[in-house]
Amino acid sequence: MISPHTTIRAAIVALATFLLIAVISFAGCKRSPVPAPASPSAIEPLDPFKEAFSKVEQDRGEVVGHKATVEIPEQLKHYGDRRRFLAVQAAAATTESISIDFADLAPLIQRGELVEMKPLGTDYILYGVGYSVSGEPFAHYDSATKQDIPLAATEEGLTQELQRASDAVKESAAQLAAIEADWRRAPRRDRARRATLSKQVAQARNSLALKKARNKLLTAFYADPKRRKFILAEHQLLSDLARDFNGEAYDLNDSSDRRRFKMRLLSFIRPQARDVLTEIAHQYKEKFDRPLPVSSLVRPVEYQRELAETNANASRGPSPPHSTGLAFDLFYKYMSAAEQEYLMSVIAPLKDEGRVEALRETRDNIHVYVFSNGQRPDEKLVVRAIAEDKARRPDKSGKKDKARRAGKSGKKKGKASRR
Numbered sequence: 001m002i003s004p005h006t007t008i009r010a011a012i013v014a015l016a017t018f019l020l021i022a023v024i025s026f027a028g029c030k031r032s033p034v035p036a037p038a039s040p041s042a043i044e045p046l047d048p049f050k051e052a053f054s055k056v057e058q059d060r061g062e063v064v065g066h067k068a069t070v071e072i073p074e075q076l077k078h079y080g081d082r083r084r085f086l087a088v089q090a091a092a093a094t095t096e097s098i099s100i101d102f103a104d105l106a107p108l109i110q111r112g113e114l115v116e117m118k119p120l121g122t123d124y125i126l127y128g129v130g131y132s133v134s135g136e137p138f139a140h141y142d143s144a145t146k147q148d149i150p151l152a153a154t155e156e157g158l159t160q161e162l163q164r165a166s167d168a169v170k171e172s173a174a175q176l177a178a179i180e181a182d183w184r185r186a187p188r189r190d191r192a193r194r195a196t197l198s199k200q201v202a203q204a205r206n207s208l209a210l211k212k213a214r215n216k217l218l219t220a221f222y223a224d225p226k227r228r229k230f231i232l233a234e235h236q237l238l239s240d241l242a243r244d245f246n247g248e249a250y251d252l253n254d255s256s257d258r259r260r261f262k263m264r265l266l267s268f269i270r271p272q273a274r275d276v277l278t279e280i281a282h283q284y285k286e287k288f289d290r291p292l293p294v295s296s297l298v299r300p301v302e303y304q305r306e307l308a309e310t311n312a313n314a315s316r317g318p319s320p321p322h323s324t325g326l327a328f329d330l331f332y333k334y335m336s337a338a339e340q341e342y343l344m345s346v347i348a349p350l351k352d353e354g355r356v357e358a359l360r361e362t363r364d365n366i367h368v369y370v371f372s373n374g375q376r377p378d379e380k381l382v383v384r385a386i387a388e389d390k391a392r393r394p395d396k397s398g399k400k401d402k403a404r405r406a407g408k409s410g411k412k413k414g415k416a417s418r419r
Contacts, residue, residue, distance in 0.1 A: 048120060049119060049120050049125070052120055052125045052291045053125065053127075055289075055290045055291060056125060056127060056290060056291060056293045056331075056334055057334050058290075058334070060334070060335075060336045060339075062336055062337075063336075063337070064333065064334050064335055064336055064337075065332060065333040065334065065335065065364050066332075066333075066362055066363070066364055068335075068336060068337040068340065069337055070337045070340050070341055070360075071341055072344065072360050073344050073345065073348045075344075075347070075348040075351040075352065075358065076344050076347065076348060076351075076358050076359055076360040076366065077359070077360070078359065081386070083386050083389050083390070084382065084386065085357065085359055086321070086385075086389070087382050087383075087385035087386045087389060088357050088369075088376065088377065088382050088385075089321040089327070089357055089369045090319055090321075090385040090388075090389075091377035091378070091381035091382045091384070091385045092324075092326075092357075092369070092371055092372075092376070092377040092381075093319045093321070093323075093324050093326075094319075094377075094381060095372075096324040096325075096326065096372065097113075097324070098301065098319050098323045098324060099298065099299075099300040099301070099323050099324075099325065100141050100143060100300055100301045100302060100323070101138075101139065101140055101141040101234075101300050101301070101302040102138055102238065102262060102265055102300055102302065102303070103138065103140065103151070103234035103235075103237050103238055104300055105265050105268065105298065105300060106237040106238055106240075106241045106265075107237065108268075108325070109241065109265075109268060110241070113270070113325075114268040114269065114270060114298060114325050115268060115269060115270070115271050115274055116246075116264075116267055116268050117129075117267050117268070117269055117274065117277075117294070117297060118267075119267070120291070121278070121281070121291070122278075122282075122285075123278065123281035123282045123284070123285035123291060123292060124277065124278070124281040124285075124291050124292045124293070124294050125291040125292070125293055125294070126267060126294050126297075127293035127294060127295050127331050128295050128331070129263070129266055129267055129294065129295060129296060129297055130262060130263035130264075130265075130266035130267065131263075132306070132307060133259060133262045133263055133266065133303060134259065134262075134306075135255035135256055135257075135258045135259035135262075136255075136258070137150060137151070137252075137258065138151045138234075138235065138238055138252070138258070139151055139302070140230070140231055140234055141300070141301060141302035141305075142217075142221070143301070145217060146305070147214075147217055148302065149217075149218065149221050149231065150218075151231055151232075151234050151235040151238070152231060152232065152235055153232070153235050153236075153239065154232070155228070155232075158222050158228060158231065158232075161218060161222070162215075162218055162219060162222055165211070165214055165215040165218045165219075166215055168211045168214070168215070169208070169211045169212055169215050172204070172207050172208040172211045173208055175204055175207075176201070176204040176205060176207075176208050179197060179200045179201050179204050180201055182197055183197040183198065183200075183201055238252065239252060242257075242261055245261070245264065248264075250264075262303075265298075266297060266298060266299065266303070267297060268297060268298050268325065269297045269298055269325055269326075269328060270298075270324070270325040270326050270370070270372065272326065272370050272372045272374075273297075273325065273326045273327065273328055273370040276350065276355065276356060276368070276370045277294065277328050277368075280292065280330070280343070280346050280347060280350075280368075281294075283346050284339075284342070284343055284346065287342055288339055288342075290339075292330060292343075293330065293331040293332075293334075294328055294329070294330060294331070295329045295330070295331040295365055296322060296327075296328060296329040296365075297322070297325070297328050298322060298323070298324075298325040299320065299322035299323060300323055301319075301320060301323050304320040304322060304323060321367075321369045326369055326370045326371075326372055327367065327368065327369045327370070328367075328368055329361075329365040329366065329367050329368070330343065330365065330366040330368065331364060331365055332360075332364055332365070332366060333364035340360075343366065344360060344366070347366065347368060354371070354374070354375050354376045355370065355371060355374055356368050356369060356370050356371065357369040357371075357376075
């Protein structure tokens with residue numbers, strides 16, 4: 001016979017089990033709460049520069065850049081005499097101030113003769129402007145020798161530069177002596193070894209000669225009291241501007257800061273050129289809803305010569321167009337044929353009006369030079385500039401072109417030649 005206590009205990013256990021199962025079942029069936037939608041203030045805003053950058057590089061779904069089949073207006077083609085394009089700009093530059101090095105830009109900026117183009121404007125974006133510049137210490141560019149002369153803040157700094165140049169000569173001489181000793185010890189029968197060492201000896205001798213010439217140049221330059229004073233003054237100009245560049249400071253002793261400072265200096269342009277650039281950019285933006293990519297603005301002669309080592313389009317003349325601050329380049333690498341043709345149709349009338357010189361270059365840039373007075377230079381000045389260029393370099397229709405034609409002729413005979 002089951003006792004009343006046993007029955008009650010069993011009932012309690014059963015009830016507890018039922019409640020436990022019910023709780024577990026309810027918890028399992030209960031849905032996770034749906035998170036509340038983020039408030040507008042919690043959504044991360046788009047970076048305007050990145051958005052503009054992506055629009056420039058957006059896939060057009062067709063052939064773009066210099067590979068696109070484009071109808072180029074006559075106004076943006078080379079003249080029959082290719083010297084004329086640069087000669088027109090050189091003639092116009094005779095009445096303009098030329099920036100030789102970065103220090104030359106500082107007073108122009110301070111006087112408002114150069115104006116800054118912000119990285120992102122209403123209708124344009126600076127695309128790679130100054131990207132190739134280095135973070136090396138600032139220097140004075142000596143046009144006569146085409147050499148960089150290091151700037152210094154103090155007389156002691158100049159002395160240290162001379163010491164470094166002298167030490168470089170001693171180090172180079174020691175390296176040459178060591179290689180020559182190895183060459184003398186090498187067995188005559190080991191021709192491969194001796195040939196390798198002979199090349200190294202020649203390279204070391206050339207390096208030593210360059211370092212000696214460099215040391216001689218700096219010694220002569222710094223020995224001149226007027227030049228020493230000039231070098232110190234140029235450093236002071238840059239230092240003053242770097243200390244407070246419209247509210248931003250740059251440490252000239254830091255490589256990355258120097259590079260950022262140089263890039264900022266290269267983002268300036270003459271007001272007359274800025275007005276034409278923004279006029280072109282506005283029309284392009286209205287038509288295609290994309291910012292116009294600008295790849296180059298002012299470039300001092302010093303930086304221009306650095307670029308010329310790797311960029312065939314960079315002028316090598318004594319007064320490169322960009323050194324005036326009146327030239328700019330527009331980057332068409334990602335543009336469709338329709339975009340390029342429209343952009344050139346905007347520029348062509350400006351050339352007809354005598355306001356600009358322009359050329360569609362093969363390396364994805366359209367070069368535009370703005371005449372500061374709104375008029376083309378006198379033809380006599382252009383003819384003179386062409387004559388001066390011919391005096392500096394062989395005629396392009398001479399030996400170089402004959403050799404090029406001979407090369408092309410040889411290629412035509414072979415079946416494997418492709419462009």
